[in-house]
Amino acid sequence: MRTKNFLSFAIFFCIAITSNAQINKDKYLLGGSFNYYHSTNEGYNSFYTNIQIGKVIKDNTVVGIILSYSTNNISSATNKLRQYSAGIFYRKYKSLGKDFYLFGELDASYQYSKNVLTFFQNATQAYNANSSGGTINLIPGISYAVCKGLQIELSMPNLANISYYHIKTIDSELPPGTVSQKRNTFSANASLNSNLLNNFGIGFKFLLGK
Numbered sequence: 001m002r003t004k005n006f007l008s009f010a011i012f013f014c015i016a017i018t019s020n021a022q023i024n025k026d027k028y029l030l031g032g033s034f035n036y037y038h039s040t041n042e043g044y045n046s047f048y049t050n051i052q053i054g055k056v057i058k059d060n061t062v063v064g065i066i067l068s069y070s071t072n073n074i075s076s077a078t079n080k081l082r083q084y085s086a087g088i089f090y091r092k093y094k095s096l097g098k099d100f101y102l103f104g105e106l107d108a109s110y111q112y113s114k115n116v117l118t119f120f121q122n123a124t125q126a127y128n129a130n131s132s133g134g135t136i137n138l139i140p141g142i143s144y145a146v147c148k149g150l151q152i153e154l155s156m157p158n159l160a161n162i163s164y165y166h167i168k169t170i171d172s173e174l175p176p177g178t179v180s181q182k183r184n185t186f187s188a189n190a191s192l193n194s195n196l197l198n199n200f201g202i203g204f205k206f207l208l209g210k
Contacts, residue, residue, distance in 0.1 A: 023093050023101070027209040029054040029062050045073045052089065056207075060093040066107055083113035099145035103153070108136045111165075133165030133185075143205070151205045160190045 034049035047070065054064025066089055072081040087109025093101045115129040141155030169181040 023056055023060050023062075023207065025056050025058050027056040027207050029056065029064065029091075029205055029207060031203060031205040033203060043074060045071075047071050050085075052205075054089065054091065060095070060101075062089075062091040062093075064089055066109060068109075079115070079117045081113065081115045083111060085109050085111040093143070096142075101143040101145075101151075103141050103143055105139040105141070105155075106136070107139070108134065110134050128170040129167060130170075131165045131167040133163060135161055135163035137161045149207045151207065153203050153205060155201050155203060156191075157201055162188045 030051075030053055032049070032051040035047070037046045038044070048068070049070075050066060050068035052064060052066050054062040056062050066085070066087045068083075068085040070081075070083045073079065087107055089105055089107035091103055091105040093103045096102055110132070111134065112132045113130070115131075117129075137157065138160040139155055139157050140159060141153050143151045143153040145151050163186070165185045167181075167183050167185065
């Protein structure tokens with residue numbers, strides 16, 4: 001697995017170095033990430049991956065799409081969560097000189113998740129919670145051109161966001177198809193507090209094209 005990951009990165013890197021480091025019109029931006037966590041003691045597994053594809057519509061301005069998928073499993077209570085997301089983004093760069101850029105990104109996405117929680121007590125009982133809704137995020141950051149076509153960036157993905165979800169809960173003890181609870185949630189958050197530095201994330205972006 002590590003060998004495959006290294007070869008994939010090497011291929012992308014070789015493609016990237018054929019481009020120049022400027023964020024010029026008609027280039028393509030490609031980025032993505034994944035994370036896997038496993039704990040035998042906790043009986044917990046989680047996986048998250050996303051991909052970001054965009055086009056530079058004019059110098060230092062990128063628009064594109066974001067796709068993501070995540071899953072979480074807790075074996076102790078047989079809790080399974082699946083989440084899918086698709087959205088669009090708008091990113092604006094401002095040159096700071098010497099291959100440094102300041103950027104601001106605004107993205108909006110639709111999210112759907114399904115959470116199945118099963119209990120094993122006197123009898124097997126399950127709850128299904130399905131949610132759907134949207135979220136808007138503001139993401140500032142700093143980007144540095146490591147070499148031609150490859151940038152490393154420091155971003156703050158949780159600085160500010162607005163979200164709305166519609167949630168339906170289904171109890172297995174009720175007749176099939178019966179919805180036991182419906183509710184709507186709305187939230188608006190801004191992470192302007194003493195823990196601000198904990199919200200930083202590191203990522204990579206490839207700029208491809210002539």
